[in-house]
Amino acid sequence: MTGAFAIAQNTIREVVRQRMVLVLALFGVALVAASQVLSPIALGEGRKVVTDFGLAGSSLLATLLAVMLGSNLLHKELERRTIYAVMAKPIRRSEFLLGKFMGLWVTSAALVAGMTAMVLALLSIVYRDTPWLLLGSLTLTVVELGVITAVVVFFSSFTTPALTAFFAMATIVAGHFADDLLYFATQGASPWITRTTEAVYWLLPHLELFNVRGQVVHGIAVAPERLAFGAAYGLLYMIALLVAAGAIFERREFR
Amino acid sequence: MTLLRGRGGLFAALVASGIFLAGAGMLQRSYRTQQGGRPADELLYYPSGIWVRQAALGYETVAADIAWLRAIQYYGEHRLNDQRYDMIGHVMGIVTELDPRFTEAYVFGAFVLAQELRQPQRGLELLERGMRANPESWRLAFETGFLHYVGTKNYQAAARYFTRASRLPGHPEYVERFAAFTNQRAGNRGMAILLWKRIEASGNKYMQDVARRELKRLEATEGI
Amino acid sequence: MSTFRDTLKTQGPGPASDRSIHAVPALPLLRLESLRKTYRDPMTLKPFMAVRDVTLELERGEIFGLLGPNGAGKTTTIKMLLGLVRPSGGRVLIDGREPSDPDSRRKLGYLPENPCFYDHLTPLEYLDLSGALFGIARQVRQRRANDLLERLGLASHARKPLRKFSKGMTQRVGLAQALINEPTLLILDEPMSGLDPIGRAEVKALLREQRARGVTVLMSSHVLAETESICNRVGILKDGALAEVGAVSALLASGVREWEIAVDRLPDAVVATLLEAGHATERIGARTLVRVADGEALQRMLRTLVDSGVFIHSVEARRETLEEHFVRVLGRPERGEAVS
Numbered sequence: 001m002t003g004a005f006a007i008a009q010n011t012i013r014e015v016v017r018q019r020m021v022l023v024l025a026l027f028g029v030a031l032v033a034a035s036q037v038l039s040p041i042a043l044g045e046g047r048k049v050v051t052d053f054g055l056a057g058s059s060l061l062a063t064l065l066a067v068m069l070g071s072n073l074l075h076k077e078l079e080r081r082t083i084y085a086v087m088a089k090p091i092r093r094s095e096f097l098l099g100k101f102m103g104l105w106v107t108s109a110a111l112v113a114g115m116t117a118m119v120l121a122l123l124s125i126v127y128r129d130t131p132w133l134l135l136g137s138l139t140l141t142v143v144e145l146g147v148i149t150a151v152v153v154f155f156s157s158f159t160t161p162a163l164t165a166f167f168a169m170a171t172i173v174a175g176h177f178a179d180d181l182l183y184f185a186t187q188g189a190s191p192w193i194t195r196t197t198e199a200v201y202w203l204l205p206h207l208e209l210f211n212v213r214g215q216v217v218h219g220i221a222v223a224p225e226r227l228a229f230g231a232a233y234g235l236l237y238m239i240a241l242l243v244a245a246g247a248i249f250e251r252r253e254f255r
Numbered sequence: 256m257t258l259l260r261g262r263g264g265l266f267a268a269l270v271a272s273g274i275f276l277a278g279a280g281m282l283q284r285s286y287r288t289q290q291g292g293r294p295a296d297e298l299l300y301y302p303s304g305i306w307v308r309q310a311a312l313g314y315e316t317v318a319a320d321i322a323w324l325r326a327i328q329y330y331g332e333h334r335l336n337d338q339r340y341d342m343i344g345h346v347m348g349i350v351t352e353l354d355p356r357f358t359e360a361y362v363f364g365a366f367v368l369a370q371e372l373r374q375p376q377r378g379l380e381l382l383e384r385g386m387r388a389n390p391e392s393w394r395l396a397f398e399t400g401f402l403h404y405v406g407t408k409n410y411q412a413a414a415r416y417f418t419r420a421s422r423l424p425g426h427p428e429y430v431e432r433f434a435a436f437t438n439q440r441a442g443n444r445g446m447a448i449l450l451w452k453r454i455e456a457s458g459n460k461y462m463q464d465v466a467r468r469e470l471k472r473l474e475a476t477e478g479i
Numbered sequence: 480m481s482t483f484r485d486t487l488k489t490q491g492p493g494p495a496s497d498r499s500i501h502a503v504p505a506l507p508l509l510r511l512e513s514l515r516k517t518y519r520d521p522m523t524l525k526p527f528m529a530v531r532d533v534t535l536e537l538e539r540g541e542i543f544g545l546l547g548p549n550g551a552g553k554t555t556t557i558k559m560l561l562g563l564v565r566p567s568g569g570r571v572l573i574d575g576r577e578p579s580d581p582d583s584r585r586k587l588g589y590l591p592e593n594p595c596f597y598d599h600l601t602p603l604e605y606l607d608l609s610g611a612l613f614g615i616a617r618q619v620r621q622r623r624a625n626d627l628l629e630r631l632g633l634a635s636h637a638r639k640p641l642r643k644f645s646k647g648m649t650q651r652v653g654l655a656q657a658l659i660n661e662p663t664l665l666i667l668d669e670p671m672s673g674l675d676p677i678g679r680a681e682v683k684a685l686l687r688e689q690r691a692r693g694v695t696v697l698m699s700s701h702v703l704a705e706t707e708s709i710c711n712r713v714g715i716l717k718d719g720a721l722a723e724v725g726a727v728s729a730l731l732a733s734g735v736r737e738w739e740i741a742v743d744r745l746p747d748a749v750v751a752t753l754l755e756a757g758h759a760t761e762r763i764g765a766r767t768l769v770r771v772a773d774g775e776a777l778q779r780m781l782r783t784l785v786d787s788g789v790f791i792h793s794v795e796a797r798r799e800t801l802e803e804h805f806v807r808v809l810g811r812p813e814r815g816e817a818v819s
Contacts, residue, residue, distance in 0.1 A: 006611035010597065017599045042320075043327050043459045045359060049320050056317040080595050085656060088561045088589035088666075089612040090581040176312045202280040209283065211313045218356045229286040233279050240275035247268030254563040 003091035004099040011103025015069055021107070024061045028115045031057040036122060047127050048217055054119030055134070055213045059141050061115070062108040063148055063172065070104050070152035071164035074249075084254065094246030097153060101242060105149045109142045136222030137212050143234035144210035148172060150241040151205065157245040157252075175207035205237055307352055319354035322346060326360075330367065330461065343367045344377055351384065361385030362398045363459065370465050375406035393423035397430055401450055404437070405469070414438045429453065448473055506575055508664050508695045509537040509560070515568035516555050516719075529555045531719040532569070537695055539663075542686060544706040545699040546805060547716030553699040554592060556716070557668055560697075561589060573664065585613065588657035592668040592699075594649060598642035602633055602652050605641060606659055613660040620659065627655040632681075646673035654685065665689060667698040671705055683709050707801040715808055722808050731798050738777050740769045741792040742784060749787060766792065 015021060035053035039046025074097075077083040086096065116138045124130045151171050155164040174181075178201055185197035209230050212222045311318040326346040333340050347364030351357055362385075365378035382399045389395055400416030403409045417434035420426055436446050451473070454466035516530040530552040537543050547553050558564040560571055562578035576583035596605050603624055610620025628634050631651040636644070641652065650673050657665060670686075671679045679702070686696055686709055700706045706713060707727055714724040723730060745767040750760055758780070759770040769784075771777045777794075784791060799807070 002614050003612050006608055009611075010600070010608050013604075014597065014599050038324065041327060042324060043359075043363070043461070045320070045323065048316075048357075049324070052316045052320045056314040060314065081591065081593075082595050082597055084563065084591045085589065085594060085596060085609075085653070086612065087563060088584060088587070088591075089609065090584045090614075091612050092581050173312060203276070206283055207313060209286075213314075214316050214354060214356065217316050220356075225286070229282060233283050233286075236275050236279035236282065240272045240279065243268055243275065244272040247272075253565065254558065 001095065003089070004095040004102065007086075007091070007096055007099025008102035008106070011073070011100050012107055015065075015103065015107045018069065020069060021065065021111075024065050025111065025114070028058060028061050028111065029118065031061075032115065032118050032122060036126065047123060047129070050122060050126075051119060051131070051134070051217045052213070054115060054122075055137055055141075055217070058112045058115035058119075059144070059213075062112040062141075062145055065111060066104060066108045066145060066149045067152055067165055067168050067172075069107075070149060071156055071168065072161040073100050073104065073153075074156045075161045075164075078254070087254070093250045093252070097157065097246050097249050098242065101149055101153045104153070105146050108145045108149065112141055112145065113138060131216070131219070133216050133219070133221040136227060137216045139227060140210040140212055140222070140230045143231050144207060146238050147205050147207070147210075147234050150238040150245075154241040154245040157249045171204065172207065175205040178204045178206045179208055206233070209233060307349055311353060315353045316357075319350050319357055319360070322350045322353065323357070323360060326350060326364075334461070338371070340367055340371050343372070344374075344381065347381060351381070351388075355385075355388035358385065358389065358392055358394055359459075361395060363462070365398065365402060366462055366465070369402050369406040375402060378402055378406065391423060393420045393426035393430065396420035396423060397426070397433075400433070400437070404450060405447055410437060444473065444476075507536040508539050508574055509535075509697065510572040511535040511556070511560075511569070512572070513569035514556065514559060514566055514571060516552075516559060516564065517567045528719050530559070530566075533716075533719075533721050534569075535714060535721065535724065537664075537697060539695050540690060540693045541711040542690055542696040542698065542709055544710035544713040545697060545716060546701075546703065546706065546713055547699075548809060551716040552719040553716055554668060555719075557666055557697075557699060560666060561587075586660065586663040588660065588662035588665045590650075590653045590657045590665075590667045590670055593672065594653040596641050596649065596652060596656070599640060601638045601640055602628055602644075602655065603637045605652065606656055609656040610659050615660060623659055623661075624655070627658055630685075631655055647675065647678050650674060650678070654682070658689075663694055665694055665696045665698075667696065669700060670698055671700060671702045679705055703802045703805060704800075713801070715805060717809050727801060731801065731804055736797050736799055736803075738771045739793075739795045739797050740771065740777075740780065740784065741766050741795070742769060743767075743790040743792060745769075745789055749789070770797075 032050070032054050035050045035057075036046075039049055042049045077086075083096075087093070116134060120130055120132075120134060148168070152164060152168045155167045159167070181197055181201045181204070185194050185201065212226065216222065307318075308315060326343065329342060329346065330340060343364060347360050347367075350360040351364070354360070361381055365381045368378035368381065369375040379399065379402055382395055382402065385395045386392065386399065396416050397420035400413045400420060403413035403416060414434070414437040417430065417437050421431045421434040433446075433450070436449075448470065451466045451469045454462050455470065458466060511533050514530055514533040515528070518527045518529055519525070520527065533552075533556060545553050545556065555564065559566050560573065560578060561584070562581075571578050573583040573587065578584075597608075600608070603621075606624035606627065607617075607620060610624065611617075613620075615623070625634075625637070628637050631654060633648065633651055633655070636648065641649065644652065650670070654670070657667070665686075670682055674682065683705065686698075689696060698706070698710070710727060712724065712726050713730070715722045743766060745760075750767065753760055753769060758776075761768045761770070769780065771780050781791070781794070
């Protein structure tokens with residue numbers, strides 16, 4: 001396992017030294033600042049606007065980071081053959097993959113946490129109110145990012161960067177529609193369609209489970225059960241994907 | 256992890272993967288049944304609201320904010336020009352579909368519909384939707400009472416809603432006074448003045464303007 | 480013939496036949512048994528045998544050169560040793576372990592061909608990562624990293640990102656990361672590539688140092704002259720199969736081309752006689768070189784010359800260079816048999 005941590009640390013270094021992260025971070029700062037600028041014309045809803053933009057923006061930017069950087073992570077190693085010297089050390093393929101996953105997750109989580117901290121600071125200064133319950137939303141968003149990162153790592157274990165990004169985005173979008181899919185399943189014409197739709201439903205990540213932004217912005221704290229269930233579901237889903245990805249990667253030949 | 260090598264290993268890994276996935280699924284199902292499934296009124300929004308909500312992909316409240324900002328701009332622009340606010344009901348409808356807890360949107364929307372478009376019934380419908388989504392909101396109940404009083408002049412309904420508001424948590428002290436007054440003397444001009452004065456003191460700037468206009472009108476009818 | 484063989488001895492431990500004197504009952508460090516790899520063309524599905532039935536054992540403390548032209552299967556064989564590629568048949572044992580066990584690489588150092596390392600890191604950071612992957616404690620690996628960079632002449636570049644390094648410098652970083660865990664088995668794929676003669680000499684010195692410490696080295700190379708001077712044994716791969724294996728001296732002893740007798744003042748008449756008899760002569764300045772093809776003829780020639788009163792300067796066996804041997808072996812239409 002120490003191998004995985006070493007790879008994770010290196011992945012963080014690698015990701016952070018890339019220009020895209022800087023761009024995304026700056027974007028984040030700009031977003032929070034802009035939302036504050038908009039607040040006078042929000043007719044008294046300035047605090048809501050800043051919070052909404054901050055939470056949604058951080059989630060979106062971190063997701064973009066995970067998908068765009070994550071989709072190329074493995075491929076770059078294989079392409080440039082940097083992986084050869086690494087795999088010649090006493091580290092398993094699955095450890096390597098796990099390290100990549102952890103490094104990417106930590107980085108995107110840091111982005112989201114940083115932006116949320118900025119929002120909290122801004123609200124404290126301008127509105128003299130620190131809505132600590134935003135941290136509940138942050139927790140679930142971090143878990144959501146873990147799930148998204150696992151999806152990216154899973155696809156990248158066997159396909160090209162472009163396809164990885166595409167499949168990951170598709171899974172994320174479908175993940176948000178998952179609940180509706182279930183509704184449509186019940187409207188299904190034939191039992192065969194219902195079964196297939198249900199199967200797809202259970203395979204997709206139920207990302208709406210992690211979305212509590214709508215309530216925290218209105219001052220409603222996240223229930224502990226929601227946090228616990230969300231974390232547990234997310235972790236199980238991540239493990240499922242990483243186990244599969246590890247097994248797939250274990251079989252890859254480095255030509 | 257050496258278990259994962261070989262063809263049998265791949266199968267085992269997929270099975271293990273499937274088990275974790277199944278575990279995740281079962282966990283979520285149990286959570287949902289625990290939460291009693293989806294709230295009933297959400298299904299009511301399905302036919303009309305479905306695409307707006309889904310298109311927002313998890314960022315509904317931001318989408319609501321953006322729609323809100325545009326609605327404000329729309330109102331502000333038309334206020335300076337033709338004073339026609341035909342779209343306000345539709346836009347506020349979208350805002351509240353995206354963010355059902357957005358109290359101010361229901362209130363402002365109903366206000367404009369009643370006072371500017373002279374369609375208090377539509378305003379009341381908007382507030383009704385708001386109250387269904389937020390049954391614990393004293394504000395929405397109160398504003399409904401207010402609209403009944405100054406809009407439709409249905410003093411009995413006003414009294415009912417003021418009373419309801421006075422029983423909901425977090426209400427300020429004046430709610431009880433208004434409830435008491437309307438219950439005792441329905442149809443009182445003095446009451447109407449008090450209600451408008453409240454808006455003049457604490458509404459958003461547009462509502463304050465309207466309040467001042469109404470107060471002037473009411474003061475002019477004194478003695479008639 | 481032993482006296483001539485003495486003059487042909489390479490540096491380092493003696494040829495394979497001396498093995499019995501130092502009989503060590505320990506496990507061979509590296510063992511390949513009937514190793515095979517077949518690739519299938521993804522388009523046509525035609526099979527291609529990259530490595531056929533390679534059987535080889537490396538002794539502890541020897542430097543073994545794996546030679547062969549491009550596409551002979553050297554890199555594929557090495558990849559199978561490291562677990563980067565799975566054999567289609569046969570097996571590999573590193574100190575008794577199979578490559579699928581990551582622990583087989585705990586005391587292994589590897590330098591890939593045309594190495595590429597994480598560009599965004601400095602050599603110190605990269606060596607720290609490598610050391611961490613071996614589970615070496617932070618203090619220890621930092622100390623070793625500094626020592627290695629010093630030893631390889633990279634101390635002044637220790638904090639520059641690797642993306643700024645030349646090929647030769649990268650090669651040296653590669654050696655450093657291969658040595659960070661103080662390995663007992665070194666696997667080097669084209670270690671001399673990209674290095675100037677000084678660089679190559681340094682690498683050779685380093686390898687001799689490692690050998691003196693008891694490290695076993697497997698190196699693949701194109702640069703035959705270099706290989707010749709430091710390898711104990713070589714194996715020649717041809718079309719995926721081992722055409723020959725043996726100590727350099729043994730391989731080349733069997734390929735003595737001819738002997739050259741350098742003499743002074745050979746009278747023209749004698750030259751004419753020699754030419755008539757079918758021997759080649761060559762005049763170089765005041766000397767004449769007489770070439771004799773086999774041992775028998777050599778004895779007669781020497782007697783003849785001595786009896787003629789000719790002053791004999793030197794007698795040299797002009798054996799094949801490894802390069803000539805290599806070309807000859809690979810030119811053979813059939814697979815050669817392993818020697819040893």
